[in-house]
Amino acid sequence: MNSNQGIATRIVQLRQAIEQHDYNYYVLDDPTVPDSEYDRLFSELRELEQQHPELISSDSPTQRVSGQPSAAFKQVQHQVPMLSLGNAFAEEQVLEFAQRAEQSLGTQHDRNDLFAVSASVNYCCEPKLDGLAVSISYEQGVLVRAATRGDGQTGEDITANVRTIRNVPLKLQGQGWPAFLEVRGEVYMPKAGFAALNQRVLEAGQKPFANPRNAAAGSLRQLDSKITASRPLEFCCYGTSTEDLAESHSSTLQRLREWGISISPEMQVVENIQGCLAYYADIGQRRAQLPYDIDGVVFKIDALQQQRSLGFRAREPRWALAYKFAAQEEITELLDVEFQVGRTGAVTPVARLKPVHVGGVMVSNATLHNMDEVARLGVMIGDSVIVRRAGDVIPQITQVVLERRPHDARSIETPTQCPVCGSQVERTQLVRRSKNKHVVSEGAVWRCMGRLSCQAQLQQALLHFVSRRALDIDGLGEKIIEQLVARKLVASPADLYRLSYEQVIELDGFADLSANNLLSAIASSKQPRLARLIFALGIPDVGEETAKVLARALGSVQRLQQAFPQTLLWLPEIGTEVAYEIASFFADSHNLAVIAQLSELGVHASDEGQPDAEFQACTTFAGFIEQFQIAGVARTNAQRLAEHFKTTAGLFAADWLDLCGVERLSKNAAQALQDFLQQEGQRQRILELEQQLIVFGMHWTCQRAQGQAAPLAGQTWVLTGTLELLTRDQAKSRLEQLGAKVAGSVSAKTSCVVAGSSAGSKLTKAQELAVPVLDEATFLEKLMQLEKQ
Ligand code: 9MJ
Numbered sequence: 001m002n003s004n005q006g007i008a009t010r011i012v013q014l015r016q017a018i019e020q021h022d023y024n025y026y027v028l029d030d031p032t033v034p035d036s037e038y039d040r041l042f043s044e045l046r047e048l049e050q051q052h053p054e055l056i057s058s059d060s061p062t063q064r065v066s067g068q069p070s071a072a073f074k075q076v077q078h079q080v081p082m083l084s085l086g087n088a089f090a091e092e093q094v095l096e097f098a099q100r101a102e103q104s105l106g107t108q109h110d111r112n113d114l115f116a117v118s119a120s121v122n123y124c125c126e127p128k129l130d131g132l133a134v135s136i137s138y139e140q141g142v143l144v145r146a147a148t149r150g151d152g153q154t155g156e157d158i159t160a161n162v163r164t165i166r167n168v169p170l171k172l173q174g175q176g177w178p179a180f181l182e183v184r185g186e187v188y189m190p191k192a193g194f195a196a197l198n199q200r201v202l203e204a205g206q207k208p209f210a211n212p213r214n215a216a217a218g219s220l221r222q223l224d225s226k227i228t229a230s231r232p233l234e235f236c237c238y239g240t241s242t243e244d245l246a247e248s249h250s251s252t253l254q255r256l257r258e259w260g261i262s263i264s265p266e267m268q269v270v271e272n273i274q275g276c277l278a279y280y281a282d283i284g285q286r287r288a289q290l291p292y293d294i295d296g297v298v299f300k301i302d303a304l305q306q307q308r309s310l311g312f313r314a315r316e317p318r319w320a321l322a323y324k325f326a327a328q329e330e331i332t333e334l335l336d337v338e339f340q341v342g343r344t345g346a347v348t349p350v351a352r353l354k355p356v357h358v359g360g361v362m363v364s365n366a367t368l369h370n371m372d373e374v375a376r377l378g379v380m381i382g383d384s385v386i387v388r389r390a391g392d393v394i395p396q397i398t399q400v401v402l403e404r405r406p407h408d409a410r411s412i413e414t415p416t417q418c419p420v421c422g423s424q425v426e427r428t429q430l431v432r433r434s435k436n437k438h439v440v441s442e443g444a445v446w447r448c449m450g451r452l453s454c455q456a457q458l459q460q461a462l463l464h465f466v467s468r469r470a471l472d473i474d475g476l477g478e479k480i481i482e483q484l485v486a487r488k489l490v491a492s493p494a495d496l497y498r499l500s501y502e503q504v505i506e507l508d509g510f511a512d513l514s515a516n517n518l519l520s521a522i523a524s525s526k527q528p529r530l531a532r533l534i535f536a537l538g539i540p541d542v543g544e545e546t547a548k549v550l551a552r553a554l555g556s557v558q559r560l561q562q563a564f565p566q567t568l569l570w571l572p573e574i575g576t577e578v579a580y581e582i583a584s585f586f587a588d589s590h591n592l593a594v595i596a597q598l599s600e601l602g603v604h605a606s607d608e609g610q611p612d613a614e615f616q617a618c619t620t621f622a623g624f625i626e627q628f629q630i631a632g633v634a635r636t637n638a639q640r641l642a643e644h645f646k647t648t649a650g651l652f653a654a655d656w657l658d659l660c661g662v663e664r665l666s667k668n669a670a671q672a673l674q675d676f677l678q679q680e681g682q683r684q685r686i687l688e689l690e691q692q693l694i695v696f697g698m699h700w701t702c703q704r705a706q707g708q709a710a711p712l713a714g715q716t717w718v719l720t721g722t723l724e725l726l727t728r729d730q731a732k733s734r735l736e737q738l739g740a741k742v743a744g745s746v747s748a749k750t751s752c753v754v755a756g757s758s759a760g761s762k763l764t765k766a767q768e769l770a771v772p773v774l775d776e777a778t779f780l781e782k783l784m785q786l787e788k789q
Helices: 003-027 035-051 091-109 191-203 212-220 225-229 249-258 273-289 304-310 371-377 455-466 478-486 493-498 501-505 512-523 530-536 544-554 557-562 576-586 589-600 621-627 635-645 648-653 656-660 667-678 682-695 728-737 761-768 776-788
Strands: 075-077 123-129 132-139 142-148 154-156 180-188 234-240 268-270 294-301 320-324 329-341 347-358 361-367 384-388 396-400 425-434 437-448 716-720 741-743 752-755 773-775
Touching: 003 035, 035 329, 091 273, 091 294, 091 304, 091 320, 123 234, 123 249, 123 273, 132 212, 142 154, 180 212, 191 212, 212 225, 234 249, 249 304, 268 273, 273 294, 294 304, 329 455, 347 371, 347 384, 347 437, 361 396, 371 396, 371 437, 425 576, 455 478, 455 493, 493 512, 493 589, 501 512, 530 544, 530 557, 544 557, 557 576, 557 589, 576 589, 621 635, 621 648, 621 682, 635 648, 648 682, 656 667, 667 682, 716 728, 716 761, 728 741, 728 776, 752 761, 752 776, 761 773, 773 776
Parallel strands: 716 741, 716 752, 752 773
Antiparallel strands: 075 154, 123 268, 123 294, 132 142, 132 180, 180 234, 294 320, 329 347, 329 384, 347 361, 384 396, 425 437
16 A cells, blocks of 8 residues: 555545544534544644645535534524634744734735734634534514524524523613624533532433533533523623624624623733733633633634735634633543542542643543442443543543443452451441431442541541641641551541650651640640531531531530431531431541540630520421421421420320311321321430430520520622632631621522622622622621621
């Protein structure tokens, strides 16, 4: 075979591969390789065709904009073709683009002036959203049609689906819009919405989406627009095919905005290509914090006159360029899977990968989360896998490229013994309560049962205990803890307080001063705030925020230790799983021993006190009855029973006739209640629970503490955007001082949102949900006013 034949064969192979990938991507919405792999195949094909123009055929994928309409939707002809953009992956390519454009404009500008070689050009910079390009048409200001880009000429009619996107106006606002207006932009799914959707999908036992782009594509191309409506999609406009709205691209977009069309808040006009590069660097730095995925930035020559004079080359405008970031997804090989043991004993599979550049960073490990995830991915050792690294997130395997599975791929087995200490590994159990029964199901996590006798767990537990947000003991880094554990000087966090000068000075790198400093840092950590102490204990599922709630609500470790899960369930944001995790943590004799030793060694919370008045007010007799979860006795019936019998004693004394006397209580419900109360030991258990509520001051007959409840008690606030006058931490801590909880996301339960400058999707969500919004100045005023009270 001569080399030309070899090239021709390669070209055919590349075309076939690209066509298959196009089909998977555009028609099935189920790409099997990452974009980076696709881009490589495409570039190789383009290069070979450039070198051998005689081999170009009109049906080569390089000769048309990718994508073909699917048969499921009606086809729509685009009156003005929807373009694609030229790509740049390196700075030189950007400079070349600018030079070419500016030179061309300069020469056209003044053909007689030999020195006028380049024109001055303003560029409009926009983030390049990673979603789906769509066209939306308005007639007389009313949305009449929406279409996908398809192959650029013909798209699919997705009007019904686009109409469900909340920030797409069905009618234009303001005035001055033309009789016919077509806007173009990207439909995308913000990161938060994507995470929530995948959570829902997983809970329903379905296959989650690999990334927000796929999720947006899958959502937009639904035949049932009710499904689309339930998906958190947004639209961002980046252009129009309608001419003469303004003199420049940026002012065109501003006009569209006045008519109610969303445009990117990140859009910026810069004076030259250097400004473009600075914009790229700035957005690149903020990429992880943006509420949506972007895969680069787009530069467009701003003046429409200049755009017109530059025109197009092979369906790509000469006046625009996409400067792409390093790909966030790459393909590589899974070499092996190792198991790591975490602080709570969770045995986590970690993928060892053939090193690969992802998003500009060399990646050789990725988390596999747990064995359910391994099963869901269907991944085997030796597989080609897609690795995704988004922002600061730990790299993840999102997909297996099944067609590349080798014959000798090996399955991944859960170890039966801890790889660190050899103890038994057991599957965790999840406890839910349903119909008054504990429903136990198998959890996704496997745990080493060695607890603190397992070096891995001990080391992690110690690191957590001394960390900045826990007891904040300075100078106890990973290396020192490793030594303390290896030399068997500490076997639990309590042992830290037993360390002697003689022991510390023996450790590598210690001298007199550093040994004394460490010992005094340990000694001075003995009076932490209660929330920190609870957090430091390392109870599974009890993070910093939960620890704060528990500390404020209960006022002491002792009360937390005694609390029944049912008591904990009364506290805000404590769900069944956490409540049972806490109870099982305190049911463990080893944990109790460590807590007792800490107390003997003088470690006590500095702010122990009574349960908080705010929480004491949360219990009702009706709620108590509802908590029994008796069939047919839900909220309304529980209220009827509570009103009728007033107390537990009253309820216990009720006979059949009394129960029948409760207004509108069905016979079935009455029977179920009676059966429930007659189960062995049931009354005793109820009395014990009630007794605890009384002791904790949380019982409905207790005198409500008349203490001054904090002014923002029970409220949940959200901070978003950039605050100029306060740091985030300051704002958060002042809100917490006033009794509010500060949450990371907006929901219908949010009391108030503080929106700093360039607030994004949280602000939009607050507006959608009609949650009150304060700007920073008003917020500060309110803070000061409340703090004076
Ligand atoms: C995206 N994807 O964000 C364009 N795009 O302009 C922006 N795409 C585009 N502009 C002309 N910001 C064709 C495509």
